[in-house]
Every structure is written in C-alpha cells, then in structure tokens.
Amino acid sequence: MKPNLTRRSLVGSALLAISSQAFAHPWVDFLGQKDLDRSIFAILQQYLQLTEEDRPLMPAFIRRLQTKDLHTEDPETFKRWARGGKETQAELEAYVVEEFVVASNFFAVRAGEESRLRILPI
C-alpha cells in the first residue's frame, strides 16, 4: 500500500507529538525537559556509544521509563535518581544503560540487522 500522507494527517501527527511530549515529563518543573534529555543522552553516549544522530530518541525513551510495567523501577524512583545529582548519578547511569538496551533495537543494530537506533513501540 502507498503511504497516503495528507496535510491533515501531518498536522494531526505533529499535534500528537507535541501533546505526548508534554505528557512525557510531568516533572519538567524540577529538571527541565532539555536538561533531562541531555543528561540521559550523555550517559548513553558514554557507555553505549550513542552518536548525535541518536539524540532525538531521548524523549521517547524517557517516556517509556515513565510508563507503567515497561521497566524494572517505578517512575518515582527514576524521578528521584534523575533529580538526585551526584549522589544518585551511579544508580541513574546503571539503570538508564540497562533499560536502553531493552527499550531500543540496540541488539538489531549491533548485529547489523538494522542500521539506525530506534525506540521499540510500546
């Protein structure tokens, strides 16, 4: 089937993207969306060698960490570690690295089955 992209569906999906991003970060007040994206990306860059072109994956990944049952810590714990600065940096790093590996197509990219990293659909 050919993709049938109309102007209306494009606008629709843009709106959806905006609203889901706003929904994604309920504690945006504490950290700031960009700060959180930046700190999580820095961790993944350091340990899993993510590159600049993977940076746009951060909102979707962080959204996953706040969705019930998709990860091994509850969203409150993640929030505490993300806000905890140096004291909780080690916990945050270990958590984020393990979770990214299973939240993304990391293994498929590593095996050469896919070329670009992406967050797996929920």
Place this chain on the structure above:
Amino acid sequence: MGAFTLPQNEKDKEARQKFLDNQPKIYEYVDKTKPNYKAEDMDIGLPLMKDPGPADANQADWALKIFTLFLKIRTNEQAIYDKTGYDFMTPKPVRDIPRFVEVLKSKGNIQDYFIPDPGFIQGDASMGRAKSINDYTDKVFVDRTPDNKGTAPLPDMAKVWDKDETFAYNFLAGPNPNQVKRYTLANKPADFDLTDFDLGSIPGFEGDQIGAAIAAGRVYIVDHSDMKELFANLPGAPAPNAAPRTFNGVRSADWKYVYAPYAAFAVPPGGNHMMPIAIQCGPKADGHQIYTPKDGYSWKMARACVLAAHNNHHEVVSHLGLTHLLMDPIVMATRLHLHPDHPIYQLLSPHFEGTADINHGARTSLILPEKSVDRLVGSKIEMNYPYLLKNRFGHSFRKNFIPTRFEAFGINDTRLLPNYPYREDSLLIWNAIRNWVSEYVAIWYTKEGDIQADFELQRWANEINTKGRVLDFCLPGVSGVRDRDDLIDMLTMTIFTCGPQHAAVNFPQGSEMLFIPANPMAGYAQAPQGLGHSEKDFLAILPPLDVAVHSWAILSTLAGVNNTRLGDYRGAFNLHPKSELARQGFLGKLRAIEEQIKAANKTRRSIYNLEYVHLLPSRIPASINI
C-alpha cells in the same frame, strides 16, 4: 544467495563445490584427540559442533528477549534477598555498569551477571529446608502482587499440584510426556509384578480387578528402573543413590538423591483419564515396597521420588539428550554438505536457528560440576554423562517417529487411554509437518531419480548416520536417502524434534515445574521405607529453598524465551511461489490445529484443572534456541 538449485542442476558446479570444500574449516566436531582441542571445549563423547559458525548465531530478537527476561527475573531475585532475610553465599545481584558492558561485549557471563546461583543459605541449621509448603510460594514467588501479577506470578499448577489427577497429568502433559507404556503380562518388569495387586481397594477402582484391567489394556507404567545406573555408590554416603551438594567448593551437610522407581496407572472402566495406583521407589531387593494412594504421606513421598527421577531423566535425556544434542549433528551435516542454495538447506536452516549456539553454552557451562544442572538434578553430575550417551546413541530415529512410538508403547488407543494431551496434539502437528514436507519435496524432486542424483543430499544423510551417530537415520542397508518418501520421513522427524518436541519438553519448565513441590528434579532424603510418614518427612524429601530459588530462576529463563515460530522461514521462500504457496497451506493447517487444541483444552480443564498449551502452534518455536 541465488535461487535454490539441486547440485546436479547447478550451473557453476565449481564455485558451489569450492564453497562446500571450505565448510570443514569452519565447522568441526569437538574432538579431544585433535591437536587444537582445549579442555574448555568439553568433549563429552558426543558428535557436536565445536564452535558455532556464522549461520548458527541467534538473531537480535533472541538477545532482546533474554535480556528483557533477565531484568524481570532479577527483580524477583532481589526481592527474595530483601524480604526473606536469607544469608545466601552469593551477594544479591545488582546493576553494575562495567560488568553489564562486559556482558554486552559477550565477554561476561550473562547468567552470572543477572541471576547468579545464590548458593546455600548460610547460618541455617536446617540447611534451608522448607518449614511448610507455603515456604515454596512465599520465599520464592516474592515479587507477586495480590492479583498474581508482578515478576513472579504463581502458575496454575501451584493450586492443583497435590492431587493424584495432577500427578497423572504430569506423565500425559508435563515436561517429560512420552514415557508412559501399556503394562502387559508380556512386558511387565519382574521386579514390579502387579498381577496380585488389589486394584479394587484403590479409591475410584472399587469392584475392578487387576487381571481384567491388564487384559483390557487399561494399565500403564512408567519404568525408570534403569536410573540405577545414575547411583554414585559413594563411600561414606548415606545410601548408594546419594550425592553430595556442593557449590563454590563448599559442601552442604545434607545430600541429594536420585531414584530408580516404577509407577503404575490405570483407567477405571468407563473412566476418562488414567490415575496412579501403585509406586515402588526402587528395586525390591533394596527393601522397596509398593505404595498406593491409600498410604497418606508415605504415598506423597513415593510420588515425589517418582517425579524427582522422572524430571532428572527429563533434563538429562528427554530435553538435553534427545532434542538439543540429537539435532546438533544434523545441523553439522547440513552446514558441511548442503550448499545454502540447496532447497533442503533452506527448508532446514530456520529450524536450526540458534541451536549450535545454545548447545555450545550448555556444553561448556550449564552441565559442568556445580553449575545449574548439577545443582538442580538428583544425580551426581559425572554419572549423567554415560547415561546420556547410552540414551542418545541408543535412541532410534525411526522407532521414535511420533505415530510409531505411540503404537510401540501401546498408548495409541484413545478409547483405552483417553485424554492424553501430548499424544493428541503432537499427532496433529506431526501430520501437518509431514504434509508440508511432502509437498515441498515434491516441488524440488519432481522424479525419484532426482534423489539419487543429489550427491549433496546423499552425503548429508550419510554424515548424520555415520559421524553423527544418529541411530537409524538411514534405512537398513542404505547409506544415504533411498527415495522421496525416505527423505520426507527424515525431514518430518527433524523438524518435529526442532519445533514441537523441544517445545513440549522445554516450556513446561515454566508452568508445570516452576512451583517445585509439583515437579522436583531431585530428592533430599532417602525414599520412604514402611508406612506412617508425616508432613515433616514429606517436607524433608522436597528441595531446600536455595535449590527452589535457583530452580525458579533457571526454569523461568529456559521457559521464558520463546523465539522463532513454526512455519516462519524468515522469508526464505519469497522468490519461490510454489514453495511459498505450500508454506501458506501449512500455516492454514496450523491455524486450524490451534482452534482444535483450544477446543480440546476446555475438556482438559474440566478434567485436570489445567490446559495443555505447549503444542498450540502459536507457541511452538521453529528451532531449539533455549
């Protein structure tokens, strides 16, 4: 990869042969007599692939599944450490970036990182023995919500494990579901003679007589008496069938036990399923008597002995020996002798995805002393190797074709032995696979002469029969493939073993075996002697809690990775419309079988309070990869 071609029709015969000539450099059998052999290659005396080659890796979806699963299993393990207060020898598994990165680079042990064996519970005079049956739920399935969710939900088996119906169910739909035979006057073991047995005194059999029941073909037996070969006969041990429990060089003060029991079952006249009637936990000469369902806790202990032996046999023989390790030389021969453009290579290769890889892991880690198999089964680890070899080399490929085996064992009559879920579902799938393979063979071998002219195929079959030591892979007096029917037989059994048979022995580990009193793999006290046993005696024969915890983690792993699907060939036939059409027919048949099994499961639930889901086609992987 080009279009599929039989070697006799190949245009570039030279290039094709050159490719095949190079394969022995990539694919070698592990062989301790070779100069490049290293001790860690673990030659256990079987023809196995030394190192998995490029075609034998699991795909990325496998890695994703096992990592996701390990995160869940570790969560419950952590909860066990936190909430039980047990002082295990191994520290609680925690996140550790450097170790995790090593695991990702395949340089660290993935199992040791996520779910290490906890080892013994220290500082406990009872050596971690359960104080009540509830300990096996409360101290093991810890991360479980009141509505039975979380990372450690209790399987349905935990509700019905103690019933005699469930005991019978284990032999009809459990982890080792093809060991039942009809008991006849001609085949009755001399040491387990039931001809004078008082059947009428067994609840549910009032008025019935053993002679009439045997004559009618309503009596069945599971005979594990040859497991005496697993007795270690160690000096200083409390019994010939005892073996020490060791972990990290530390010896626990208690012992584990393997048994060599008989269990008899009968179907009441007009009954709709078999029930256990008698158990003898070992040879009469060793003082073992017959127990019946009237014997209270002595009976429960006898049942536990039978299950411990049956599940020890399951892991060593039925699961490892007769699926994983039986298929390994067939994978080898396929890589060595069939070019990837060969239509039979393309048919088989998806059924071998990840097999050599997981077998390599099992051989070089899981079955070593003090590793998981040693920790979980009753027999001393070194005793398993000769028993495994005997069973693997003595297993006739052809006598174990599904319909052939059922007939030979006298268990094919649905009237005499009704509601045998494994038999019913496996026959449906066997026939569907045979149909699919027949159509496929007819597409690629349009006349009988094509088989004889296919020198790659002839070498392939010969390799399996000779170097692969798969008994009766070739017909008597034939050194390769005789004709199309013969090839159809070989392929049907191979595909059935890779898919449904492995599914049938692997996935019950996560449903029937997870709650350990339901299906222990070892005993932890001597078999009962005399009568009048108590709950305390029964608890003493069940596994200690360190075993229960490690068993939960390992079995959750083995049953938790369900990757690849029967009927999915990863697009192999995209360029071959006739083959693809036949495959679509196979998929349609599998969908119909799915509905048939779902309908049958309603009846099974009404009888056993359990459903047999392991041969639902939607749950059967294409290959052995876990």
